[in-house]
Amino acid sequence: GAGVSQSPRYKVAKRGQDVALRCDPISGHVSLFWYQQALGQGPEFLTYFQNEAQLDKSGLPSDRFFAERPEGSVSTLKIQRTQQEDSAVYLCASSDGTETQYFGPGTRLLVL
């Protein structure tokens, strides 16, 4: 079946611009996670949804970051007033409630 998909795959934004990153999880997966991966580092947790409920947003680095999953499937990660330090790969993962998470290809964000 189809895996996790993310769009866009690449995004170039000017500093101060707002961006929206989309994640389509594996069909039927109740859990959805967002991670941020800086160059040369492992992914770092941002936030977690179970269905439409955001159960953990402890990893969001600032109030410029906002995530939603209104109908319990597709999720959007929004970054307002982007800064250069927001440049990273943003990864989405989903799971069926077990410990194993399946990742999408990521969105590479470059803020100029």
Next chain:
Amino acid sequence: DQQVKQNSPSLSVQEGRISILNCDYTNSMFDYFLWYKKYPAEGPTFLISISSIKDKNEDGRFTVFLNKSAKHLSLHIVPSQPGDSAVYFCAATSPGAGSYQLTFGKGTKLSVIP
């Protein structure tokens, strides 16, 4: 403070030989561990996992060993193949404590030489 550490940034192995990738953790609440493989410009791909109630899990050419007392796990790949060349990430989570987020190491880049 890194809770999951992969102290070898890179590893080179001859094709057909064994690759051993190591991972250490500090958080004793972690009770489930996973290995992911990542190719450039792709997302991490799940390889194999192990629960803290086990000390070994095997899947084909891949075996993960867990030493809870040493807070150490390792991934063995045998025999290594050129297609195994990728970055390998160790990850840990604590579902027993109600936390499902993965904490990753920085990765080890494996190069398998034909």
